[in-house]
Amino acid sequence: MKILLVEDEAKTVTFLKKGLSENGFVLDVAQDGETGLHLATELSYDLVILDVLLPERDGWDVLQKLRERDRNMPVLFLTARDSVPDRVRGLKAGADDYLVKPFAFSELLARIWTILRRNAKRDNEFLRFAGLEMDLLRRTVFRDTKRLDLTAKEFLLLELFLQHPQEVLSRTFIAERVWDMNFDSDTNTVDVAVRRLRKKADDPFPQKLIHTIRGMGYILEDRS
Ligand code: CA
Numbered sequence: 001m002k003i004l005l006v007e008d009e010a011k012t013v014t015f016l017k018k019g020l021s022e023n024g025f026v027l028d029v030a031q032d033g034e035t036g037l038h039l040a041t042e043l044s045y046d047l048v049i050l051d052v053l054l055p056e057r058d059g060w061d062v063l064q065k066l067r068e069r070d071r072n073m074p075v076l077f078l079t080a081r082d083s084v085p086d087r088v089r090g091l092k093a094g095a096d097d098y099l100v101k102p103f104a105f106s107e108l109l110a111r112i113w114t115i116l117r118r119n120a121k122r123d124n125e126f127l128r129f130a131g132l133e134m135d136l137l138r139r140t141v142f143r144d145t146k147r148l149d150l151t152a153k154e155f156l157l158l159e160l161f162l163q164h165p166q167e168v169l170s171r172t173f174i175a176e177r178v179w180d181m182n183f184d185s186d187t188n189t190v191d192v193a194v195r196r197l198r199k200k201a202d203d204p205f206p207q208k209l210i211h212t213i214r215g216m217g218y219i220l221e222d223r224s
Contacts (some may be wrong), residue, residue: 001025003025004043016049032057036050041069048076050063053078063093064094076111128162128218134158148200150201164220168216207223
């Protein structure tokens with residue numbers, strides 16, 4: 001799940017970046033409205049978290065332009081203003097929800113999941129391969145009938161494999177998608193994470209699904 005955060009306050013950005021990535025989201029950040037609008041127009045996100053008071057272009061304007069461009073990705077407004085007319089204005093302008101600062105992270109998270117559930121198309125909620133079934137909204141993974149207890153990073157890693165079955169994924173590709181950064185010098189992180197994932201997703205089962213392709217990377221493949 002990929003979220004765009006449009007927010008100019010460094011403190012809030014740091015706080016949300018940490019919290020959301022710990023919960024398995026991939027986050028892009030724009031620190032002004034113009035950049036936010038550009039990213040939301042050019043790329044695809046499961047959710048946009050949008051501050052109202054922003055440099056260059058305010059949140060109202062970003063939302064209006066997004067809707068004019070027929071970008072119907074869900075938008076959650078974050079704002080310090082707490083007046084009823086502002087809330088009404090936000091929802092009328094096409095925001096999916098509205099959260100007033102300061103807020104508890106747990107409340108933000110609950111609202112994010114509510115919006116994502118509401119907007120999810122049935123077919124997109126699950127990723128399946130061989131005996132694996134990942135429920136993206138409930139954040140659960142089963143292999144056959146056994147539930148796998150994965151950390152947020154392991155979940156993201158398996159999600160990436162499930163999105164690219166039977167494709168060789170390089171360590172760099174995995175590092176960029178799962179950690180949102182480039183580990184040119186430290187692809188060992190990827191190897192360690194894959195090993196941990198295998199321990200849970202492959203080791204207890206006779207049929208192995210995650211394979212090493214020497215010198216290239218990893219592949220999710222059913223070799224039975
Ligand atoms: Ca602001």
